[in-house]
Amino acid sequence: MRASLIQIAVDEGESVASRRQRAAALVREQAGSDLVVLPELWTTGAFAYEEFGREAEPLEGPTHEAMAKAAADAGVWLHAGSVPERAPDGTVYNTSLVFTPSGERAAAYRKIHRFGFDKGEAVLMGAGQDLVTVRLPDTALGLATCYDLRFPELFRSLVDAGAETLVVPAGWPERRRAHWTLLARARAVENQAFVLACGTAGTHAGVPQAGHSIVVDPWGEVLAEAGPDEEVLTVDLDTARVAATREQFPALKDRVLGLAPPPHRA
Secondary structure: OEEEEEEOEEOOOOOHHHHHHHHHHHHHOOOOOOEEEOOOOOOOOOOOHHHHHHHOEOOOOHHHHHHHHHHHHHOOEEEEEEEEEEOOOOOEEEEEEEEOOOOOEEEEEEOOOOOOOOOOHHHHOOOOOOOOEEEOOOOEEEEOOHHHHHOHHHHHHHHHOOOOEEEEEOOOEHHHHHHHHHHHHHHHHHHOOEEEEEOOEEEEOOEEEOOOOEEEOOOOOEEEEOOOOOEEEEEEOOOHHHHHHHHHOOHHHHOOOOOOOOOOOO
16 A cells, blocks of 8 residues: 655645645645545644634535545545534534545544643644544554544554554644654554654744654554655555564453453353
8 A cells, every 4th residue: 555645834824725725736646646644734734723713614614625626636545634623513623534535535533632731722622532443445544633642542442443554644843753753653563553644844833843754664663754844755555564463463462451341250
C-alpha cells in the first residue's frame, strides 16, 4: 500500500478558501497512491482559536465537498485531516473526514481528547465519544487526532477494534517535537501497528509548527520522516508486516490489564 502524507503549510497570509483549493490540488497530484493523509485543522490552523467559530462548517460543508471531489478525481482513499465542524446543535467539533476512492464519505471522527488545559480547544470545542475504524482493501485504519497521541488507552482500544494502521493528523508545535516522534514510535511498538502521523508546517497564530510528519512500522522503525517545511511524504507499506510482527512477537496476547475479566464460576 502506498501512502502519501501531505504536510501542508498553514500561514495567516493565505485565506481558508485558497488553502482548501491548494490542498485539493495536492491530493489530486497523489493519484498513484492508495491512501492520502492531510493534517489536523489545516483550514484554520490548530492554534488559531479565534477562527474555530468563524470558520466552522457543517459536516457536509465546503471542505467535505472539495475533499470528496479530490479523492474521486485522484482515485485514492483520503483521510482529509480534520476541520472545525459545527453540529446542528451549534457545538463545534474537531472532526476528521475519510473518503473512498469514489468520493463517498467512509467515516467521520470527532477528536476525543481536546488540548488546552481549560482554554483554547478544550473549551471551544465539544469532545467526541466514539472510536472509529475504517476498513481499506489492504489494512484497517484506526483514527486519532493530535493530542490523542498522548493517551495510549485510545490506541489499544482501536487495536482491539481491528486497527492495523493508526492515522494521526496533527497540528503539533515545534517546541514539543521530540514528544511527537517519541509518542508516534511508542504507539507503533506497543500496538504492533503502522503509525502514519501527519503534521502541519508553517505557523498557527504565532505558534511555529513541528512539521516532521512520520511513518513508523510495527517494530517502531521510522520508515520515512519529513522536514520542517511543506512536503509530501510518500512511502510504500508492506501491510502484511502487522500480522507477521504480531505472530513473531505475540506480546498483545500477554495482556492482563484492560481486558474484560473472565466470567466468575462458583
